[in-house]
Amino acid sequence: MKEVESNISEAVCDAPNSQESGERGMALVKYLILGILFGIVFVKAEIISWFRIQEMFRLDSFHMYGVIGSAIVTGIISIQLIKRMKIKSVAGEEIIIPTKKFTKGNVIGGFIFGLGWAITGACPGPLFAQIGSGFTVVIVTLLSAIAGTWVYGKFSDKLPS
Amino acid sequence: MNQLIDWVSQPWPWYVAGPMIGLTVPSLLILGNKSFGISSSLRHVCAMCIPAKIPFFQYNWRKEMWNLVFVLGVLVGGFVATSLLSNPDEIVIATKTQADLAALGITDFSGLMPSDIFSWENLFTAKGFVFFVLGGFLVGFGTRYAGGCTSGHAIMGISSLQWPSLVATIFFMLGGFLMTQVFLAPLMKLVGF
Numbered sequence: 001m002k003e004v005e006s007n008i009s010e011a012v013c014d015a016p017n018s019q020e021s022g023e024r025g026m027a028l029v030k031y032l033i034l035g036i037l038f039g040i041v042f043v044k045a046e047i048i049s050w051f052r053i054q055e056m057f058r059l060d061s062f063h064m065y066g067v068i069g070s071a072i073v074t075g076i077i078s079i080q081l082i083k084r085m086k087i088k089s090v091a092g093e094e095i096i097i098p099t100k101k102f103t104k105g106n107v108i109g110g111f112i113f114g115l116g117w118a119i120t121g122a123c124p125g126p127l128f129a130q131i132g133s134g135f136t137v138v139i140v141t142l143l144s145a146i147a148g149t150w151v152y153g154k155f156s157d158k159l160p161s
Numbered sequence: 162m163n164q165l166i167d168w169v170s171q172p173w174p175w176y177v178a179g180p181m182i183g184l185t186v187p188s189l190l191i192l193g194n195k196s197f198g199i200s201s202s203l204r205h206v207c208a209m210c211i212p213a214k215i216p217f218f219q220y221n222w223r224k225e226m227w228n229l230v231f232v233l234g235v236l237v238g239g240f241v242a243t244s245l246l247s248n249p250d251e252i253v254i255a256t257k258t259q260a261d262l263a264a265l266g267i268t269d270f271s272g273l274m275p276s277d278i279f280s281w282e283n284l285f286t287a288k289g290f291v292f293f294v295l296g297g298f299l300v301g302f303g304t305r306y307a308g309g310c311t312s313g314h315a316i317m318g319i320s321s322l323q324w325p326s327l328v329a330t331i332f333f334m335l336g337g338f339l340m341t342q343v344f345l346a347p348l349m350k351l352v353g354f
Contacts, residue, residue: 079187
């Protein structure tokens, strides 16, 4: 496992693709399947529910804390196993986790996202699952989130970083 | 078989759902050397459709196609879970939350989302503006400025022991607490609840 500094001009934010060999067409199907499983869990554990997010921010239920907390614990254990056992990717490459550099955006942007999270009842993942679940008006929320991302991109060099 | 379907149709407890979500991290790493994160899909859509010569959107988005395929899967998964595996009963939410929300003007507690808010009739109203347009904008702008969302920072970032992600997650929560506990009541009143 390599930990690399992410190159700003090349960085693709939180979900970079570190695989060197290209993937097209059918090679992408595995991500579709993984996404489908993920979406099913989102709905079945009611994570996409506006009510569950309200419960979380009102400290009235442990559910969301349990979900996020146990997901993190599972993630930590898995990454430690990958590191210690030097597990390689399916393509035989060394697994790379880019380093996240601290920016003021982690604080300011994080806070702004939190405000929006409590209004929409969804972070970006659940937005997609809400639409799939038939709450089609959330398409408008998604389009607005894309607009928000675009406006950030437009003014990113003028914001504190 | 019927028993299995019954069991799957119930809401899943946190100790089943959380580890399954956590397993997305090693699955993506091992399948394709990919770091888990969802908000970047919004950036890829911008880079693909409306780059407008903005440097932030000038990169090889084709290489990140997997991320868009993944979120498409999340959408399909939502459809599958709702149409084939859905829970026949009403959602059970904490009585205190329900009472607080009823006091704010929410009347429908039957589905995963309150129809008082999330319906097309509200689109061109003040409710729609706040809950869809403003809320969505804050999510998109905030996650990109923060460099990630709940998946990229809270799950992937903290799982790989990166402290900036812990900071970001703390501020996600602070923003959410402040909106819920302080601003939501006056905001809902303002838009006509």
